[in-house]
Amino acid sequence: xxxxxxxxxxxxxxxxxxRTLDWKPLHGSAIADRIAQLTNGAFQVKAGSLxxxxxxxxxxxxxxxxxxxSDEGRRVRSYxxxxxxxxxxxxxxxxWAHVVQAMARVLESA
Amino acid sequence: xxxKVIRLISNLFRRxxxxxxxxxxxxxxxxxxxxxxxxxxxSRAEARRQALLEAGGMxxxxxxxRGAWLGSGIESTLRDxxxxxxxxxxxxxxxxxxxxxxxxxxxxxLTIFSVMRAVLWRPLPYPSxxxxxxxxxxxxxxxxxxxxxxxxxxxxSRSKSLEDVSTISAVDANLDYGGEMEHVAAASVSDxxxxxxxxxxxxxxxxxxxxxxREQVRNVLISDELWRRRFGADANVVGRAVRINNLExxxxxxxxAGFRLYLPPSTNAQEVIDIWFPTGIGTxxxxxxxxxVARLKEGVTxxxxxxxxxxxxxxxxxxxxxxxxxGKLRITTHVLQEEMTxxxxxxxxxxxxxxxxxxxxxxxNAANLMLARGAGRQREFAIRRALGAGNGRLIRQQLxxxxxxxxxxxxxxxxxxxxxxxxxxxxxxxHLPLQSRVAMDGAVAGFALVLxxxxxxxxxxxxxxxxxxxxxxxxxxxxxxxxxxxxxxxxQRGLVIVEVALSIVPxxxxxxxxxSFVKLVEAPLGxxxxxxxxxKVPISFRKYPQVEQRVLLHRDILERVRALPGVEGVSAAAPxxxxxxxxxxxxxxxxxxGVPAILATQQVxxxxxxxxxxxxxxxxxxxxxxxxxxxxxxxxxxxxxxxxLWPEGAIGRRLRMERGATQQELExxxxxxxxxxxxxxxxxxPHFVIPYSLYPIExxxxxxxxxxxxxxxxxxxSAVQAAQTARAAFDFRPMDDYVRDSIxxxxxMMWLLAAFAAASVLLAAVGLYGTLAYLIAQRTREFGIxxxxxxxxxxxxxxxxxxxxxxxxxxxxxxxxxxxxxxGVIRQFLYNVSPFDNLTLTGVVVLTAxxxxxxxxxxxxxxxxxxxxxSLRSE
Numbered sequence: 001x002x003x004x005x006x007x008x009x010x011x012x013x014x015x016x017x018x019r020t021l022d023w024k025p026l027h028g029s030a031i032a033d034r035i036a037q038l039t040n041g042a043f044q045v046k047a048g049s050l051x052x053x054x055x056x057x058x059x060x061x062x063x064x065x066x067x068x069x070s071d072e073g074r075r076v077r078s079y080x081x082x083x084x085x086x087x088x089x090x091x092x093x094x095x096w097a098h099v100v101q102a103m104a105r106v107l108e109s110a
Numbered sequence: 111x112x113x114k115v116i117r118l119i120s121n122l123f124r125r126x127x128x129x130x131x132x133x134x135x136x137x138x139x140x141x142x143x144x145x146x147x148x149x150x151x152x153s154r155a156e157a158r159r160q161a162l163l164e165a166g167g168m169x170x171x172x173x174x175x176r177g178a179w180l181g182s183g184i185e186s187t188l189r190d191x192x193x194x195x196x197x198x199x200x201x202x203x204x205x206x207x208x209x210x211x212x213x214x215x216x217x218x219x220l221t222i223f224s225v226m227r228a229v230l231w232r233p234l235p236y237p238s239x240x241x242x243x244x245x246x247x248x249x250x251x252x253x254x255x256x257x258x259x260x261x262x263x264x265x266x267s268r269s270k271s272l273e274d275v276s277t278i279s280a281v282d283a284n285l286d287y288g289g290e291m292e293h294v295a296a297a298s299v300s301d302x303x304x305x306x307x308x309x310x311x312x313x314x315x316x317x318x319x320x321x322x323x324r325e326q327v328r329n330v331l332i333s334d335e336l337w338r339r340r341f342g343a344d345a346n347v348v349g350r351a352v353r354i355n356n357l358e359x360x361x362x363x364x365x366x367a368g369f370r371l372y373l374p375p376s377t378n379a380q381e382v383i384d385i386w387f388p389t390g391i392g393t394x395x396x397x398x399x400x401x402x403v404a405r406l407k408e409g410v411t412x413x414x415x416x417x418x419x420x421x422x423x424x425x426x427x428x429x430x431x432x433x434x435x436x437g438k439l440r441i442t443t444h445v446l447q448e449e450m451t452x453x454x455x456x457x458x459x460x461x462x463x464x465x466x467x468x469x470x471x472x473x474x475n476a477a478n479l480m481l482a483r484g485a486g487r488q489r490e491f492a493i494r495r496a497l498g499a500g501n502g503r504l505i506r507q508q509l510x511x512x513x514x515x516x517x518x519x520x521x522x523x524x525x526x527x528x529x530x531x532x533x534x535x536x537x538x539x540x541h542l543p544l545q546s547r548v549a550m551d552g553a554v555a556g557f558a559l560v561l562x563x564x565x566x567x568x569x570x571x572x573x574x575x576x577x578x579x580x581x582x583x584x585x586x587x588x589x590x591x592x593x594x595x596x597x598x599x600x601x602q603r604g605l606v607i608v609e610v611a612l613s614i615v616p617x618x619x620x621x622x623x624x625x626s627f628v629k630l631v632e633a634p635l636g637x638x639x640x641x642x643x644x645x646k647v648p649i650s651f652r653k654y655p656q657v658e659q660r661v662l663l664h665r666d667i668l669e670r671v672r673a674l675p676g677v678e679g680v681s682a683a684a685p686x687x688x689x690x691x692x693x694x695x696x697x698x699x700x701x702x703x704g705v706p707a708i709l710a711t712q713q714v715x716x717x718x719x720x721x722x723x724x725x726x727x728x729x730x731x732x733x734x735x736x737x738x739x740x741x742x743x744x745x746x747x748x749x750x751x752x753x754x755l756w757p758e759g760a761i762g763r764r765l766r767m768e769r770g771a772t773q774q775e776l777e778x779x780x781x782x783x784x785x786x787x788x789x790x791x792x793x794x795x796p797h798f799v800i801p802y803s804l805y806p807i808e809x810x811x812x813x814x815x816x817x818x819x820x821x822x823x824x825x826x827x828s829a830v831q832a833a834q835t836a837r838a839a840f841d842f843r844p845m846d847d848y849v850r851d852s853i854x855x856x857x858x859m860m861w862l863l864a865a866f867a868a869a870s871v872l873l874a875a876v877g878l879y880g881t882l883a884y885l886i887a888q889r890t891r892e893f894g895i896x897x898x899x900x901x902x903x904x905x906x907x908x909x910x911x912x913x914x915x916x917x918x919x920x921x922x923x924x925x926x927x928x929x930x931x932x933x934g935v936i937r938q939f940l941y942n943v944s945p946f947d948n949l950t951l952t953g954v955v956v957l958t959a960x961x962x963x964x965x966x967x968x969x970x971x972x973x974x975x976x977x978x979x980x981s982l983r984s985e
Contacts, residue, residue, distance in 0.1 A: 027138075028135065028138075028139050029139055029142050029143065046164065046165065046166060047136070047139060047164075047165035047166065047171050048165065048166040048170060048171050048174055051132075051135070051136065051139075051171055051174070051175045052171075052174040052175045052177065052178045053178075055132075055175045055178040055179060056178035059114075059117060059121075059178060059179060059180045060114075061113055061114070061117075065131075065135075074138060074141070074142065075134075075138065076135075076138055076142075077131070077134075077135045077138070
């Protein structure tokens with residue numbers, strides 16, 4: 001089930017990551033933890049989706065990775081959202097709201 | 111945007127740092143996950159295993175991340191190309207065979223493409239060339255009879271849809287300058303002709319408009335080539351007086367270098383014209399034969415122009431009823447380039463089909479080789495898949511290999527095409543319009559690139575898909591990793607059948623053309639061109655205005671030439687049979703005026719001509735010296751004309767010959783064997799000869815020589831000069847040449863189709879051999895078992911031979927069916943050969959069978975040599 005929902009959420013994974021980092025800079029596993037926590041475990045983001053997404057967002061210039069020490073003293077690559085990333089997040093939020101509205105209309109009309 | 115470019119560049123060049131970062135990041139992630147599992151109470155080893163399992167394999171994750179990096183496409187393509195290069199170099203034999211195969215396919219296609227581009231597609235080098243048209247006039251029941259001057263004159267003023275209506279006639283000019291006489295190609299053109307084709311003088315001025323045709327020509331334009339050759343590119347040449355055709359003329363300008371005339375062959379205009387005479391357009395409708403060239407006005411369609419011209423034609427018939435006795439006149443426009451290349455189009459189409467087949471065979475061949483090689487690489491693919499490469503990735507890798515092969519082949523193909531074009535230009539006169547424009551250029555290179563992309567997909571996609579769809583791990587498990595599945599073997603056998611079938615079509619075409627060519631060479635011409643040297647001998651009509659004078663002059667020339675050592679006999683006639691320009695007349699019986707006239711070629715001759723060229727006289731007598739001197743109205747008809755007009759016997763009958771609106775009656779005094787005058791393949795055009803004195807045109811000497819007689823030229827030239835013709839003899843050619851030229855188009859088709867046929871047979875043989883050898887290698891174990899169980903080597907041999915014969919047989923049957931479909935296209939190029947010619951088809955089958963046997967023999971022999979113990983132990 002979890003596998004399937006991740007598959008479905010592929011397009012919106014970027015949005016989830018940006019939203020998470022908007023709160024504060026985090027490293028890979030912490031981002032996955034945070035997403036799971038926020039969605040009450042509905043989305044278990046695996047390494048195979050998480051890291052490609054992070055690198056893609058970084059290449060787009062929406063987030064920026066930096067080597068830091070984690071809370072446990074481990075050397076981790078922590079990602080922070082950039083100014084452009086915030087703009088992108090706002091745009092995607094808007095877009096998402098539209099999609100939700102439209103979907104809701106379709107589903108209710110049926 | 112800029113940031114992205116910078117990142118792209120840094121990605122490409124700081125790849126190692128990117129990789130390090132990723133590696134460390136993922137390792138950190140894995141450690142953390144492991145740590146969590148340990149805290150949940152698992153052993154460290156178990157925790158690690160589960161963490162890896164959940165992540166889905168580090169290599170797979172890395173591969174996914176790499177795909178997200180900017181420039182990953184470039185990066186991995188480069189990697190693929192490098193890898194492909196290494197993989198191909200590991201099996202140089204395979205690589206070489208594939209490249210040669212594809213180069214042959216691509217090279218033949220590039221050759222034909224170069225020709226087609228120059229002939230059919232590349233616009234003529236004239237302003238608004240797409241609007242240039244020729245105007246065809248059909249009159250007196252003759253299609254494309256040419257225009258009468260009066261028609262050109264009226265069209266010029268009346269047509270609203272055409273502009274620059276102009277006409278040209280090709281003439282010869284004798285240039286007498288600085289003590290040297292030279293015969294050059296010349297043309298008389300109406301005033302709009304050169305502006306129409308953008309021929310603006312670079313030195314001096316244009317020819318001036320002249321309408322009165324009686325005014326003597328005094329001004330000429332010369333070509334840049336003549337200017338450099340004879341006048342040392344002197345800028346002061348304008349205004350200089352030269353003698354042309356014994357008249358004082360003035361050079362008024364020089365045309366640009368490389369100005370060429372590309373007109374339909376019916377105009378007889380050569381591409382390079384050295385002297386341009388201005389000519390007025392008369393108003394007569396008594397004679398016709400002038401070509402018209404014009405340009406459609408901007409925005410006027412061809413249909414509109416044709417409609418307007420038909421209206422004008424109706425007016426002509428109404429206003430000049432006397433000149434259009436049958437009340438019919440048809441005037442139509444034809445796009446210049448299409449008109450020029452109309453006759454070449456079907457031939458080029460057929461050649462394009464043939465090379466298409468060669469390319470298909472080459473692709474099938476390459477595909478088969480790829481399959482065979484790929485089967486041996488299944489283990490490699492399986493390992494790579496286990497290491498994280500997806501199906502898409504593997505297919506891409508293989509397609510990259512195909513593309514690398516195809517690109518290298520395309521380069522080799524370009525070299526082959528260059529050689530092919532050189533070979534074509536060695537074929538002599540092949541009647542290919544615009545042949546001088548055939549060249550390899552950017553478009554050809556572009557087409558080579560397109561071809562290599564297309565072929566790489568054609569031969570690469572199927573094997574790539576086929577080889578990548580295997581199940582993960584299967585080939586890794588079994589020891590017998592290299593055995594192809596039975597499905598694969600079926601596929602390979604199918605491909606061989608297709609290949610043989612495909613090769614049958616070009617082979618049949620080549621065979622049929624070869625037979626036609628042989629028949630043309632053996633065709634009875636009605637004369638014997640061996641050891642006959644010919645030369646055109648113009649004479650000054652001003653110096654010899656009377657016909658009697660000209661007859662005497664020619665007798666004098668003949669006497670002088672006859673006296674030369676090495677000459678066995680000499681006479682003169684015009685036009686020579688199979689020369690480009692023939693005179694056609696409408697003829698009939700005088701006693702049947704109502705019966706529609708038939709077309710026949712007319713030749714004029716001095717006495718002794720028929721005997722000299724060996725035309726057999728079947729009945730009656732030849733011309734006598736008296737026939738010529740007294741201008742007796744007599745004719746010698748050939749067998750075909752005699753049979754058609756007087757099946758009961760022609761001698762003594764009266765022939766009615768129409769010349770424009772006038773008629774002439776001739777007494778038939780002799781019948782000769784059929785003479786082929788227009789083209790060797792035209793068997794049905796009747797021919798007749800009249801004495802020179804009845805129609806004194808420029809004559810050709812025919813000199814029967816001992817040996818080859820090629821060295822006689824200068825001696826003949828001085829003999830002619832000594833007779834005071836005031837003109838230089840020119841165009842010294844053996845009579846064989848005319849025959850050669852006449853079948854040049856068939857020779858061209860024959861050589862090309864034969865070459866393509868040879869290429870396809872060779873490719874099919876390579877394919878058959880390769881596949882049989884491979885299939886047998888695959889079955890070594892099976893043969894070993896069979897031998898161990900009591901089969902004889904002979905039995906194995908028979909089995910393999912049977913297999914080869916079966917494949918070839920199926921291919922032949924399929925191919926014959928296919929070639930029966932295409933023979934409809936080739937029919938028009940054949941001469942006295944049916945498209946279903948038994949001899950050719952038998953030859954094709956026998957040759958294919960022989961090739962199949964030969965290519966199967968070696969693998970079969972190898973199979974029979976298998977040692978059971980070794981083959982069984984080999985795995």
